[in-house]
Amino acid sequence: xxxxxxxxxxxxxxxxxxxxxxxxxxxxxxxxxxxxxxxxxxxxxxxxxxxxxxxxxxxxxxxxxxxxxxxxxxxxxxxxxxxxxxxxxxxxxxxxxxxxxxxxxxxxxxxxxxxxxxxxxxxxxxxxxxxxxxxxxxxxxxxxxxxxxxxxxxxxxxxxxxxxxxxxxxxxxxxxxxxxxxxxxxxxxxxxxxxxxxxxxxxxxxxxxxxxxxxxxxxxxxxxxxxxxxxxxxxxxxxxxxxxxxxxxxxxxxxxxxxxxxxxxxxxxxxxxxxxxxxxxxxxxxxxxxxxxxxxxxxxxxxxxxxxxxxxxxxxxxxxxxxxxxxxxxxxxxxxxxxxxxxxxxxxxxxxxxxxxxxxxxxxxxxxxxxxxxxxxxxxxxxxxxxxxxxxxxxxxxxxxxxxxxxxxxxxxxxxxxxxxxxxxxxxxxxxxxxxxxxxxxxxxxxxxxxxxxxxxxxxxxxxxxxxxxxxxxxxxxxxxxxxxxxxxxxxxxxxxxxxxxxxxxxxxxxxxxxxxxxxxxxxxxxxxxxxxxxxxxxxxxxxxxxxxxxxxxxxxxxxxxxxxxxxxxxxxxxxxxxxxxxxxxxxxxxxxxxxxxxxxxxxxxxxxxxxxxxxxxxxxxxxxxxxx
Amino acid sequence: xxxxxxxxxxxxxxxxxxxxxxxxxxxxxxxxxxxxxxxxxxxxxxxxxxxxxxxxxxxxxxxxxxxxxxxxxxxxxxxxxxxxxxxxxxxxxxxxxxxxxxxxxxxxxxxxxxxxxxxxxxxxxxxxxxxxxxxxxxxxxxxxxxxxxxxxxxxxxxxxxxxxxxxxxxxxxxxxxxxxxxxxxxxxxxxxxxxxxxxxxxxxxxxxxxxxxxxxxxxxxxxxxxxxxxxxxxxxx
Numbered sequence: 001x002x003x004x005x006x007x008x009x010x011x012x013x014x015x016x017x018x019x020x021x022x023x024x025x026x027x028x029x030x031x032x033x034x035x036x037x038x039x040x041x042x043x044x045x046x047x048x049x050x051x052x053x054x055x056x057x058x059x060x061x062x063x064x065x066x067x068x069x070x071x072x073x074x075x076x077x078x079x080x081x082x083x084x085x086x087x088x089x090x091x092x093x094x095x096x097x098x099x100x101x102x103x104x105x106x107x108x109x110x111x112x113x114x115x116x117x118x119x120x121x122x123x124x125x126x127x128x129x130x131x132x133x134x135x136x137x138x139x140x141x142x143x144x145x146x147x148x149x150x151x152x153x154x155x156x157x158x159x160x161x162x163x164x165x166x167x168x169x170x171x172x173x174x175x176x177x178x179x180x181x182x183x184x185x186x187x188x189x190x191x192x193x194x195x196x197x198x199x200x201x202x203x204x205x206x207x208x209x210x211x212x213x214x215x216x217x218x219x220x221x222x223x224x225x226x227x228x229x230x231x232x233x234x235x236x237x238x239x240x241x242x243x244x245x246x247x248x249x250x251x252x253x254x255x256x257x258x259x260x261x262x263x264x265x266x267x268x269x270x271x272x273x274x275x276x277x278x279x280x281x282x283x284x285x286x287x288x289x290x291x292x293x294x295x296x297x298x299x300x301x302x303x304x305x306x307x308x309x310x311x312x313x314x315x316x317x318x319x320x321x322x323x324x325x326x327x328x329x330x331x332x333x334x335x336x337x338x339x340x341x342x343x344x345x346x347x348x349x350x351x352x353x354x355x356x357x358x359x360x361x362x363x364x365x366x367x368x369x370x371x372x373x374x375x376x377x378x379x380x381x382x383x384x385x386x387x388x389x390x391x392x393x394x395x396x397x398x399x400x401x402x403x404x405x406x407x408x409x410x411x412x413x414x415x416x417x418x419x420x421x422x423x424x425x426x427x428x429x430x431x432x433x434x435x436x437x438x439x440x441x442x443x444x445x446x447x448x449x450x451x452x453x454x455x456x457x458x459x460x461x462x463x464x465x466x467x468x469x470x471x472x473x474x475x476x477x478x479x480x481x482x483x484x485x486x487x488x489x490x491x492x493x494x495x496x497x498x499x500x501x502x503x504x505x506x507x508x509x510x511x512x513x514x515x516x517x518x519x520x521x522x523x524x525x526x527x528x529x530x531x532x533x534x535x536x537x538x539x540x541x542x543x544x545x546x547x548x549x550x551x552x553x554x555x556x557x558x559x560x561x562x563x564x565x566x567x568x569x570x571x572x573x574x575x576x577x578x579x580x581x582x583x584x585x586x587x588x589x590x591x592x593x594x595x596x597x598x599x600x601x602x603x604x605x606x607x608x609x610x611x612x613x614x615x616x617x618x619x620x621x622x623x624x625x626x627x628x629x
Numbered sequence: 630x631x632x633x634x635x636x637x638x639x640x641x642x643x644x645x646x647x648x649x650x651x652x653x654x655x656x657x658x659x660x661x662x663x664x665x666x667x668x669x670x671x672x673x674x675x676x677x678x679x680x681x682x683x684x685x686x687x688x689x690x691x692x693x694x695x696x697x698x699x700x701x702x703x704x705x706x707x708x709x710x711x712x713x714x715x716x717x718x719x720x721x722x723x724x725x726x727x728x729x730x731x732x733x734x735x736x737x738x739x740x741x742x743x744x745x746x747x748x749x750x751x752x753x754x755x756x757x758x759x760x761x762x763x764x765x766x767x768x769x770x771x772x773x774x775x776x777x778x779x780x781x782x783x784x785x786x787x788x789x790x791x792x793x794x795x796x797x798x799x800x801x802x803x804x805x806x807x808x809x810x811x812x813x814x815x816x817x818x819x820x821x822x823x824x825x826x827x828x829x830x831x832x833x834x835x836x837x838x839x840x841x842x843x844x845x846x847x848x849x850x851x852x853x854x855x856x857x858x859x860x861x862x863x864x865x866x
Contacts (some may be wrong), residue, residue: 011641016838019686032656032716140709141830207713254741259655312656312714344667344675588804621665 012049012100021088023550025260026054029080029102032258033310035067035245036103044076047101047148050083050119051126052542059265061319062154063117064253066175067282072251076183080104080257081114083126084133086140093134099133104344108134112186114148114161116167118156121519122512124163124544128534131166138531140168140415145196149186157210157289159468159579162519163528164212168196169203171210172582173181173242173611174274176250178208201475204235208242211235215581223565225523227575234623240583241288245621247274247488252303255310266308267315267348269299272332276321277607277623279614281389282378282417284467286435287586291622293609298402299326301335308345316340317348322352333361353392355485359407365546369452372411373404379420380430386601387422389594394434401438408454412438418486418507421475421598428486428622432503435459439499457503461490463513465519468579469586471594477517477567483510511549512541518566523578528557587615631731632696633862635723638689639687642718647682653716654694661710666697680734680858681741681812691742695734696728697830704865725862734858736811739849740794748838760806762800767830768796768848771846776826785836789826792818793856809855812846851858 011018011028018024039374048066052058063080070078079101084092090100108114114134124541128138131150140150140201153162153171160170171178176458182203189199204211214235218226230237244250256268275292306318316336336347347365347381352358354373362371377392379385385392397530399513401412416431419604434459442455463483466475487507494500532555540546556563571577573592580588590613597604604612607623616622642820645653655675655702667673678695682687701707704724711721755829768774774790795809810818820841828834847855 009641015686015840018644024685025646025649028641028644030641030717032714258656260649262649262652308659310661314655314659343661344673346672365671370671 007298008224009106013097014103016090017091017095017097022085023054023261025072026082026085026100027088029105031102031260033255034080034103034257035071035077037071039077039104041073042077043190044183045106046070046113046115046183047075047081047108047111048078048112049081049116049130051116051130052083052540054082054259055261055263057258057417058259058261058263060119060176061269061271062119064256064269065251066115066304066417067252067257068180068253068255069070069175069179070183073090073180077103081108081130081539083129085547089539092378098135099130099446101454104545104623108148108577109146111148112190114150115152116152118152118154118160120162121156121162121516122547124519124530125534125539125541127166128164128531129539133536135260139527141165141262143168143196145319146528149196153290155284155522157518158284158582158584159522160210160212161217161524162522162526163537164524166530167212168200169209171212171242172239172584173209174244175242176244177242178206180366181206182209183576199237201232204232209238210582212524217578219523220613225578228578228581230575233246236582238581240612241585241619243291243585245293246303246500247293247617248299253521254303254306256307258311259314259535265317266313267317267346268304268311268313268588269317269319270304270307271295271319272300272323272572273320273331275622277325278379278391279389279594279604279606279612281387281471281594282420282464283321284470285424287591289295289321290417291614291619292325293622294326294328296530297332297467299333300332301404304339305599307522308343309338314344315348319349320351322353323349323351324355324358330357332390337364343423346584354404355398356403357401359400363407365413368408369410371409372413372456372458373401373409374413374415376415377434378415378417379423379427380416380432381427383601384420384427384430386603387598388417388420389598389604390604391606397439398437402441402445402478405442405455408452410446410452411458412455413460414438415459415463416459416491418461418515419478419483419513421472422601423486424488427487429493431461432497432500432505435494435503436497436499439502442498446627454502458506459490459494459503460506461487462508463510465512465513465516468577469584469591471591473521473591473600474571474573474575476570477514479564479568480510483513483576505581509544509547512544512547513548514563514567515541515552518563521577522539523541523564525559525561529561532558585619586615592612630700630701631727631729632698632701632823633734633858634694634696634721635859636692636721637717638683638692639720640676640688640718642716643688644684649681650683651677651694653681653719657711657714658696659709660714662674662697663707663710664699664701666699667836678735680731681738682807684841685841687843689723689842689845690859691845693734694847695827697763698717701726702864707865723859724857724865726865727862732863735814736844736860737848737858737861739811740809740814740847740855741812742795742844743810744844745806745808745820745824746802746840746842747805747806748840751804753833755804757798757800757804760804761829764798767827768793769863774823774826776822778822786849789818789823796823816819839862 081101149167149168152167155246157170200211201587203209214231220226273294275289277292378390466472533552536551538551658755666676707724708721773788775788777784778787792811799805808820
């Protein structure tokens with residue numbers, strides 16, 4: 001009768017607790033390909049955190065890359081941690097159970113590093129939840145030698161200031177480049193028992209490492225930033241983004257961790273390139289991941305085979321900002337179709353431009369009658385599309401849709417943004433008008449007897465949030481009621497369209513947009529607001545069922561800071577921004593030039609058509625040097 | 630060809646639910662290179678069916694599922710290939726070929742064996758012999774063993790006597806109860822329900838900390854014997 005006990009690994013949570021919470025498999029670790037190491041043989045314990053629920057966090061490619069990168073080092077054990085869902089959060093608070101890493105189930109507070117990936121602003125209160133449950137002080141300045149070093153990275157690190165007080169250091173750019181140097185330095189100084197402050201000072205000298213406590217901000221009377229200066233002579237004034245110049249030979253998770261639970265992205269992810277040649281003016285990813293760099297197709301084929309063998313996944317998805325711009329796409333897709341067909345593996349091809357090639361490929365890999373086509377015109381009128389530099393023309397959209405309808409598709413999804421700079425009511429009204437035209441095209445293109453029912457067009461609008469390191473970083477935002485009014489115009493005008501019965505409309509909430517705007521372009525003073533909001537009970541703000549704007553309004557009031565200052569004020573050309581001390585490659589001169597081009601409705605060609613001198617060429621790789629060797 | 634696979638699920642794997650275990654084994658089939666059959670269409674799925682779902686929190690030595698395959702290596706080869714790619718706590722222990730006209734595992738399930746272990750410090754602290762006496766008095770020697778079963782439509786009285794085939798207590802580094810109960814789509818008896826009913830007769834407040842372990846699943850032969858599901862197939866040499 002003893003067969004069931006056996007010698008099983010340690011669990012941080014008792015069976016009784018695990019039986020009380022929703023989806024206990026979130027907290028047990030033990031997934032296939034998760035890494036376990038002998039504590040006796042390692043020097044550095046690194047906990048990598050995605051501050052959202054397990055199923056979201058496990059879908060993130062960046063952490064899988066870093067997990068592989070760190071665990072390749074014999075001296076380092078990297079483990080994972082995600083935000084406990086509110087049900088477990090309550091139990092852990094009540095019973096004072098410290099937050100733990102999944103692999104060892106050991107408390108985070110005994111680790112050397114706690115790395116937190118910063119993927120969206122609305123997870124900032126979840127960072128505090130992690131620190132709170134881990135029993136680590138919120139503010140870096142309150143931590144001692146016994147606490148882990150808390151390090152942040154990811155897209156939101158391109159304006160780390162609103163959360164600067166919670167972090168000991170930030171890593172700016174791609175982890176592949178500088179983490180080995182950082183860990184080597186740490187290991188050396190730990191052996192020499194140099195202490196936390198000395199390590200942070202040395203780390204601040206490494207390229208790409210930002211130690212917020214070693215820099216001071218001062219402000220003008222109007223609240224804008226006056227100066228941002230290093231507190232020591234031997235650390236850089238500007239922190240340079242780290243770029244991996246050779247993605248083809250770079251580390252990649254050949255054996256990604258396979259979750260038991262169905263993750264949001266529950267498939268093999270094959271990153272085919274990084275960066276984007278397009279230069280859409282609203283898009284932060286398109287700017288901060290410059291220069292565009294492709295991975296060689298032969299390496300991608302090898303990776304696909306290895307990952308299929310090591311995971312057994314039933315689906316593989318290509319990942320990039322714009323798959324159609326990948327120069328070896330056709331060869332890759334043909335290979336994958338051949339490889340996957342008999343193994344029963346589905347292929348998913350997101351971010352494809354709709355044209356004859358992509359329609360042909362899609363008809364081979366998915367059921368035309370069930371799947372839908374996605375267009376992201378982002379703006380309804382050609383004028384506004386020129387402002388945002390979205391190359392897609394109305395003709396492209398209608399031509400693509402016509403071909404798709406002829407090919408048997410009848411579901412179309414359209415994505416737009418409301419609140420873009422210079423937007424007028426005519427631009428907003430153009431959104432349902434475009435949808436109507438597409439519907440009309442369906443009824444004109446497909447004869448009645450061949451129709452698979454009505455066509456189904458879905459319009460989705462989100463509200464535009466200006467982001468650092470984009471040409472729109474100077475743009476002003478609106479108030480929540482302005483945004484709702486804009487959605488109202490779309491909805492009202494939609495009803496006046498002939499084909500409105502074939503069109504559905506979804507829009508986002510406005511309050512969360514306003515908050516995202518503040519956190520995206522905010523300064524150091526916001527750390528107190530975020531802490532106050534967390535203390536007021538705000539967390540899981542990215543989840544509409546938990547988001548409570550009132551808790552945030554109270555926090556702003558308590559800290560004496562104004563949302564309008566951050567969102568609605570006009571930013572002048574010469575203003576010093578809180579993120580200007582970072583060198584993201586794209587220069588402020590280029591961004592300003594692009595801001596003026598936007599206001600003049602002038603389109604800028606993409607990187608392959610003509611170099612616009614954005615500054616990313618200094619990284620010495622990628623599209624900037626194509627055909628120039 | 631039809632193949633039946635038996636596996637164990639232990640340790641923390643008890644917190645992985647039934648649907649996630651199905652998805653887990655679909656991936657495992659690919660990793661182990663099992664030549665499993667797929668349905669036709671754009672989203673092909675593997676021909677695979679599980680015998681009897683195991684609830685979250687339960688461990689087991691006798692879980693089963695059937696697959697259709699185009700070809701197969703020997704049983705021992707297949708077991709080795711699968712076990713090379715298992716998460717800790719899952720272990721494949723059987724792999725047999727079924728006749729082509731065999732019914733699915735799910736439709737054959739008739740009974741299952743369970744062990745229920747009392748937590749340490751459980752009160753009252755009866756010995757195994759004392760528990761045996763109580764089972765004899767309230768269950769074995771009783772005319773009926775009726776419980777109130779909550780259903781969607783309300784409550785109904787159900788006599789468990791004919792559905793509980795064995796019920797005894799023993800010592801296993803603590804107090805354990807052994808139960809063989811009717812299982813499957815017609816009359817599915819949860820072993821905890823039987824124990825709760827005994828506790829109720831003894832005036833004991835039932836505790837959720839009783840750990841439940843499934844040992845085996847059986848089909849019933851024409852002559853009324855219980856046959857482990859694995860014994861209905863042939864080892865592949």
